[in-house]
Amino acid sequence: MNLKYRKTIIAGNWKMNKTLTETKAYAEAIKPMLGKHKWCEVVLCVPSVNIPGAVRLFRDTRVAIGGETCHYEASGAYTGEVTVEMLKDVGAKYVIIGHSERRQYYNETDFTVNKKVRAALDAGLRPILCVGESLEQRELGVTEELITYQVKVALAGLTESQVRRVVIAYEPIWAIGTGKTATAEQAGAVCSHIRAIIRKGYGARVARAVTIQYGGSMNAKNAAELLSQPDIDGGLIGGASLKPEDFLAIINAANQQG
DSSP: OOTTTSOEEEEEEOOSOOOHHHHHHHHHHHHHHHTTOOSEEEEEEOOGGGHHHHHHHTTTSSEEEEESOOBSSSSSSOTTOOBHHHHHHTTOOEEEESOHHHHHHHOOOHHHHHHHHHHHHHHTOEEEEEEOOOHHHHHTTOHHHHHHHHHHHHHTTOOHHHHHHOEEEEOOGGGSSSSOOOOHHHHHHHHHHHHHHHHHHHOHHHHHHOOEEEOSSOOTTTHHHHHTSTTOOEEEESGGGGSHHHHHHHHHHHHHHO
16 A cells, blocks of 8 residues: 555445345444544445445445446436436445456446446546456466456546546456455556556556555455555455454554555
8 A cells, every 4th residue: 555645445345235224234333343444445335226325324434335336328228227327316426347247247348347437437436447357367377468458448538637536446356256365466466567557558646646456355364465565555345345343354454554
């Protein structure tokens, strides 16, 4: 982390978990333990039906609420989808875009990801842009080439000021939900590569300002080591974010690093 230039962001991705009743119980459990989390920003990205309730439940804290996906169109015949304006209207501040599960199960491409990033920024939301390689791609030695392509396409057409607002989450697909985790050095190397891509395209000042998270099975035990890497500025947390104690431990690790 580098608090001199950018904010550390710990974001939870609940995926398809928790009812509104369970969200209320979660809020009641974690809120007394949160404190002021001075150094890091805390985000919970929850199922869209829970967003209005989560906004209400966390309104007296500094926890921001986000969506887990969005559509790039402003309206239309897209049954089941939500627009960025819908998310904004119910109080969301962030939205996850391009998660590997959306790419795998719902055929999202780098080009639709770009459209979604632009739509989110236009609406005033902060996109959490996910990039990452499969185990096969890593073993073939094409991680850097793949990440370069994903980042360049996702950010295509954005201004420097817009790029500053994008949070990039490096999520090696082989480490999501598998219990496997990239070593701190492996994760740090890819996050450094992502910052180098931004530096080359948008300049050093923009690159220094962009928050880059690690998202491959970060948990209470490995968070401090991962966050000690200079180019890892937080985490996009899956399973560990569903348990208040585990999520709080990661938040505390970020604050201790600060």
